[in-house]
Amino acid sequence: MNIHTERLLLVPLGPQYLLSTHEYASDLDNTKYMVHLPNADIEETKTFLDRAQAEWQTSNPQFYEFAILLDDIHIGAVDIYISENNSEGELGWIISKKYWGYGYATEAARELISFAKHEWKISKFIAHCDSENVSSYNVMEKLGMSIANKTKGRKNKYSNDDREDLMYLLEIE
Numbered sequence: 001m002n003i004h005t006e007r008l009l010l011v012p013l014g015p016q017y018l019l020s021t022h023e024y025a026s027d028l029d030n031t032k033y034m035v036h037l038p039n040a041d042i043e044e045t046k047t048f049l050d051r052a053q054a055e056w057q058t059s060n061p062q063f064y065e066f067a068i069l070l071d072d073i074h075i076g077a078v079d080i081y082i083s084e085n086n087s088e089g090e091l092g093w094i095i096s097k098k099y100w101g102y103g104y105a106t107e108a109a110r111e112l113i114s115f116a117k118h119e120w121k122i123s124k125f126i127a128h129c130d131s132e133n134v135s136s137y138n139v140m141e142k143l144g145m146s147i148a149n150k151t152k153g154r155k156n157k158y159s160n161d162d163r164e165d166l167m168y169l170l171e172i173e
């Protein structure tokens with residue numbers, strides 16, 4: 001299942017992208033606002049990639065992890081977790097810091113939303129981020145999402161701080 005955008009190609013993420021995934025998944029600049037990252041070692045990244053690949057191989061995946069390729073270079077990932085009754089998709093994204101600021105996350109997520117709408121008839125999308133993760137909520141706003149909830153008690157993996165979580169929502173016809 002490949003998705004083309006103007007500049008990017010989205011392909012199933014799996015262990016063939018181990019080194020390029022680990023580079024951003026273990027980098028603190030890249031992961032300081034994330035709940036499940038950074039990964040402590042390459043084994044942790046491998047476990048995640050094996051799980052992503054296994055999910056791709058099920059008959060009815062509950063989540064889809066895409067590698068984002070730019071001219072065949074793996075620059076990040078975008079994903080969607082689908083609720084049990086297919087009513088809602090939760091989006092996530094990460095771009096290797098060398099490639100920040102070129103509109104790649106927005107472009108990849110926009111096409112994934114369109115794909116999910118047409119292929120899986122999903123019309124409600126949510127995304128969460130740390131309230132200080134300006135780049136991430138800017139992506140949400142560029143996608144047309146609006147803030148729907150703000151809650152305390154978010155825990156990012158790299159620190160024990162009690163963080164604030166923003167939830168954004170997009171409903172399309």
Ligand SMILES: CC(C)(COP(=O)(O)OP(=O)(O)OC[C@H]1O[C@@H](n2cnc3c(N)ncnc32)[C@H](O)[C@@H]1OP(=O)(O)O)[C@@H](O)C(=O)NCCC(=O)NCCS
Nearest residue numbers: 030093094095100101102103104105106128129135136138
């Ligand atoms: C959040 C993250 C994925 C954004 O990735 P990105 O590819 O740099 O995001 P975009 O380029 O689409 O948007 C960022 C900037 O690019 C600029 N930009 C340049 N060209 C653009 C284009 N063609 N289209 C849209 N924006 C463009 C925008 O002005 C935008 O600036 P802004 O943040 O001041 O609004 C990235 O910062 C990241 O990986 N962060 C760490 C991981 C993370 O926190 N993930 C989210 C967890 S909730």
